[in-house]
Amino acid sequence: MYISKFVSPEIIFGKGSLNQIGECCFRLGATKVFLVADRGIIDCGWVEKALPYLENSRLQYYTWSNFSANPRDFEVEKGALLYSEEGCDAVLAIGGGSAIDAAKAVATLASNGGRIQEYEGIDLITKPLPPIIAVPSTAGSGSEVSQFSIIADSKRKIKMTIISKSLVPDIAISDPIILSTVNSRLTAHTGMEALSHAIEAFVSLASTDLTDVHALHAIKLIAGNLRASVASQVNEGAKVAMAKASLQAGLAFSNAVLGLAHAMSHQVGGLLDLPIGETSAILLPAVMRFNLISSIDKFAEVCRAMGIKDNQMTNRQAAEKTIDMVQQLAEDVGIPPGLSQLGLSEEVIPELSRNAIKDACFITNPRDATVEDIMEIFHRAF
Ligand SMILES: [Fe+2]
Numbered sequence: 001m002y003i004s005k006f007v008s009p010e011i012i013f014g015k016g017s018l019n020q021i022g023e024c025c026f027r028l029g030a031t032k033v034f035l036v037a038d039r040g041i042i043d044c045g046w047v048e049k050a051l052p053y054l055e056n057s058r059l060q061y062y063t064w065s066n067f068s069a070n071p072r073d074f075e076v077e078k079g080a081l082l083y084s085e086e087g088c089d090a091v092l093a094i095g096g097g098s099a100i101d102a103a104k105a106v107a108t109l110a111s112n113g114g115r116i117q118e119y120e121g122i123d124l125i126t127k128p129l130p131p132i133i134a135v136p137s138t139a140g141s142g143s144e145v146s147q148f149s150i151i152a153d154s155k156r157k158i159k160m161t162i163i164s165k166s167l168v169p170d171i172a173i174s175d176p177i178i179l180s181t182v183n184s185r186l187t188a189h190t191g192m193e194a195l196s197h198a199i200e201a202f203v204s205l206a207s208t209d210l211t212d213v214h215a216l217h218a219i220k221l222i223a224g225n226l227r228a229s230v231a232s233q234v235n236e237g238a239k240v241a242m243a244k245a246s247l248q249a250g251l252a253f254s255n256a257v258l259g260l261a262h263a264m265s266h267q268v269g270g271l272l273d274l275p276i277g278e279t280s281a282i283l284l285p286a287v288m289r290f291n292l293i294s295s296i297d298k299f300a301e302v303c304r305a306m307g308i309k310d311n312q313m314t315n316r317q318a319a320e321k322t323i324d325m326v327q328q329l330a331e332d333v334g335i336p337p338g339l340s341q342l343g344l345s346e347e348v349i350p351e352l353s354r355n356a357i358k359d360a361c362f363i364t365n366p367r368d369a370t371v372e373d374i375m376e377i378f379h380r381a382f
Helices: 017-027 039-043 046-056 073-085 097-112 176-181 184-203 209-231 236-256 260-272 276-294 296-305 315-332 346-356 360-364 371-380
Strands: 010-013 032-037 060-064 090-095 132-136 148-153 158-163 171-174
Touching: 010 017, 010 236, 017 046, 017 090, 017 132, 017 171, 032 046, 032 073, 032 097, 039 046, 039 090, 046 060, 046 090, 060 073, 073 097, 073 148, 090 097, 097 132, 097 148, 097 158, 132 236, 148 260, 158 260, 158 360, 171 236, 176 236, 184 209, 184 236, 184 260, 184 276, 184 296, 184 315, 209 236, 209 296, 209 315, 260 276, 260 346, 260 360, 260 371, 276 296, 276 315, 276 371, 296 315, 346 371
Parallel strands: 010 171, 032 060, 032 090, 090 132, 132 171
Antiparallel strands: 148 158
């Protein structure tokens, strides 16, 4: 019998919903909150705005921001130590994917102990985590709703994928107003990251009717709003649409997992210490071209979701058009055309390809691939 599962946090969405954090932490039994916030979000003043909501609910807090844009193993270990020393009993993350992923890793180590490497892979967390509340500050990672945490292994220089239902936050609070302080470059990277989540989840071997509905709607929202969101920091309609798209793409990939673009992107990001959005965006069209024969009908559906209503086109033509449209969108929002522009050297491609095949995201890619196939895709995206 075929069994499918769908996990999701409680979701609070809307302008001004940041004011819900105190009530949410209190309701989950928190007395002292370990507040994880990245430097960017502190500098924009959002943490200062958030603290009175915690104080109004008579909550104590300890703020931690000592982690990198790609959170590292030793940083989250230090975070878990501080969590215990400070006597915290809940984790609240306000920030981009890095802050939320770091918060999940701290919660894992605080309750399960050991080193974060022990949880790399699928379903290796065995003890319940403290309550997690996540407030995303970018429209892209989807970490606020996902069962994923990506942590860099400082020795192996790779990004570890940790997947567990225990990592799904208890409550996700998405306030699109926060997106108005994100610059256009980060808006582009994170928006393309959300698109890669939605497309990879939609064609994933683990996709279901429940994940498809979210993936397709996210694709429609991103195709219609990412350009406008990159063009203007104050376009409220575009920000609301992108916040919703990121959340829905997150629900889709959290439950359907991803594919080769992410398996490859994690290796490049780990090696060069780059945020994932830009590398995923460069790799996505090349991976879609490779995956084409496995996903013609689904890519044709993506074409319609992206706004093309042409009954004369065959599914094959629509699928190819989809790849061109994804490439055009990436170009329009300023994504560089090749990985060489990010500083990648061609000599490392064999090693990156061997590691990509071991990444948990590869398992659900719709087309089988050998190390040689992956090397070929890397060269095409170079
Ligand atoms: Fe991602």
